[in-house]
Amino acid sequence: MTPRPYFIQSGKTLREAADLMVLQQIESLPIVDEYDHPINVITMTKIVSSMVKGETIDSIISNRKNRNFVSINLDDSVLDIYKLPYGSFPVVDHDGKLVGILTRRDILDCFSKYTSKLEREEYSLDVLREILESAYEGIAVVDEHGILREFNDAYSRFTGIPQSEAIGKHVTEIIENTKLHETVETGVPQRGVVQKIQGQDMVVHRIPIWKDQQIVGAIGMLIFEGVTELYRIFERINETTRQNHGETIKNPMKSSEETTGAFDRIIGDSHELDSIKRLARRSARTSATVLITGESGTGKELFAKGTHELSPFSEGPFITVNCGAIPENLFESELFGYEEGSFTGARKGGKPGKFELANNGTIFLDEIGEMPLMMQTKLLRLLQEKEAERVGGVKKYQVNVRIIAATNRPLEEMVEKKEFREDLFYRLNIIRLHIPPLRQRSSDIPILLSTYMNKICTEYATPEKKFTHEAYTALLHYHWPGNVREIINTIERLVTLVGGKNIYKEDLPLSITNKSKKTELLEELPIDKLKNNDLIHQARYEGEIREKELIRSVLKQVHGNKSKAASMLGIHRTTLYQKLKRFQIT
Numbered sequence: 001m002t003p004r005p006y007f008i009q010s011g012k013t014l015r016e017a018a019d020l021m022v023l024q025q026i027e028s029l030p031i032v033d034e035y036d037h038p039i040n041v042i043t044m045t046k047i048v049s050s051m052v053k054g055e056t057i058d059s060i061i062s063n064r065k066n067r068n069f070v071s072i073n074l075d076d077s078v079l080d081i082y083k084l085p086y087g088s089f090p091v092v093d094h095d096g097k098l099v100g101i102l103t104r105r106d107i108l109d110c111f112s113k114y115t116s117k118l119e120r121e122e123y124s125l126d127v128l129r130e131i132l133e134s135a136y137e138g139i140a141v142v143d144e145h146g147i148l149r150e151f152n153d154a155y156s157r158f159t160g161i162p163q164s165e166a167i168g169k170h171v172t173e174i175i176e177n178t179k180l181h182e183t184v185e186t187g188v189p190q191r192g193v194v195q196k197i198q199g200q201d202m203v204v205h206r207i208p209i210w211k212d213q214q215i216v217g218a219i220g221m222l223i224f225e226g227v228t229e230l231y232r233i234f235e236r237i238n239e240t241t242r243q244n245h246g247e248t249i250k251n252p253m254k255s256s257e258e259t260t261g262a263f264d265r266i267i268g269d270s271h272e273l274d275s276i277k278r279l280a281r282r283s284a285r286t287s288a289t290v291l292i293t294g295e296s297g298t299g300k301e302l303f304a305k306g307t308h309e310l311s312p313f314s315e316g317p318f319i320t321v322n323c324g325a326i327p328e329n330l331f332e333s334e335l336f337g338y339e340e341g342s343f344t345g346a347r348k349g350g351k352p353g354k355f356e357l358a359n360n361g362t363i364f365l366d367e368i369g370e371m372p373l374m375m376q377t378k379l380l381r382l383l384q385e386k387e388a389e390r391v392g393g394v395k396k397y398q399v400n401v402r403i404i405a406a407t408n409r410p411l412e413e414m415v416e417k418k419e420f421r422e423d424l425f426y427r428l429n430i431i432r433l434h435i436p437p438l439r440q441r442s443s444d445i446p447i448l449l450s451t452y453m454n455k456i457c458t459e460y461a462t463p464e465k466k467f468t469h470e471a472y473t474a475l476l477h478y479h480w481p482g483n484v485r486e487i488i489n490t491i492e493r494l495v496t497l498v499g500g501k502n503i504y505k506e507d508l509p510l511s512i513t514n515k516s517k518k519t520e521l522l523e524e525l526p527i528d529k530l531k532n533n534d535l536i537h538q539a540r541y542e543g544e545i546r547e548k549e550l551i552r553s554v555l556k557q558v559h560g561n562k563s564k565a566a567s568m569l570g571i572h573r574t575t576l577y578q579k580l581k582r583f584q585i586t
Contacts, residue, residue, distance in 0.1 A: 010032070187210070369411060490509065
């Protein structure tokens, strides 16, 4: 389930609900009363249906009008829920308060895990088959050769092909335009992609099935079949609106990139990235100064642009200043501008500074940790007084900009070493966004590889290339010190230099194949041999021992409460679970 879901209070309007759902890209939105008890669930389809019936977009959401949902408890079994004819289920605690939401997608993801247990649990096959036949969505399962092994009744009804004819045949013979067999070859999952089947645009998931680090098959899911129908509904609404008012309603399903902004163009759906996106969206709507930290290549500028697009200064300019690329003697004139004749070589008529150019907009101070101490003092004065003065000038001008700063350096340590002003640090550190490195959100690597492979092949007008299983595994095991920027550069290099359709492990840079191989060997080495290995491996091993002891100590202090332990350790709860599994801590 999704904990702490977005919700809306009763008494709000359909417009407010629709705006929230489009902005956050969610399929269903719980409605709660003043005690946070769920009283209804609204979907985009319901909103569109209400508009078709003549209800205005500004109509109030009724408390219990057309109640059509079931609340579930935290300890309810998914096997008791999946037969209920609802698209989502509010999850409540023992007080009846909303604590999460369980969607059909969550249930399907849960069911997909049964496929990996078919050989270990005799009853799993019967349970899975009943689940497949009871599901409202079309589900197809192929083996490692792309042969259909499961083809549920919903898929059969939609395609018109009987199950008896489909099972045992290659998936390409049964499902048109399918790429499920390619998912088996590449191991790259694809979620929410559009596939045309029988002339209709369908939204599908393609999920590889892994067992013992080998791909043994893949699951294809039809998430819903209403894309074309919703398009037609919006077209009818537009036609009616044009006839009555001469206006056109923007279709949120066809212009999501325009409405969601840069945050949703940041690729990845891991818990770590989703959490920072949610915080960034909330902070963007204020005018407070934002400090973005993170390693090089994590996407700090993308978060800065997303903050600008959703801020009160979005109509103004977005000006970027690379503090590490400006010579120290030119810093002041670049930021604040200069008057004519203020120094040798000064432009006739003077020149406005970056802060003047960014007026009523946003200025992005990248690599703020590289700013000289003298300029830090002047920047602090600007933040305090909201005014600045050109070099060689005598008249001050008002500054109305939002400041976003970013750095990959540890500013706290720099403050202690007197390399960065403490008062400026606290002025900048009002809202802190720390972008996690790629190695801490490794679940995003597959979708990054897939997305940028398609994008770069399109840009270079090159036929789409695919990773072999060995190459894909090496890329997953690599720790990516250059983060997303390194992934993009690596794929661009491979697309340019590899002539064939397939990319093999031998085609990868040696930095990737060697380091992934060393990581695998390190994990396999027994302790007695590891201590005799080189110093780097020994230091890494000792660091993991200390990390393991720290996690055990914190868990003991909080009496096994993993949420509190994750909070004390400063990591996400999902990351803690991964470490518990890795270190075999029970």
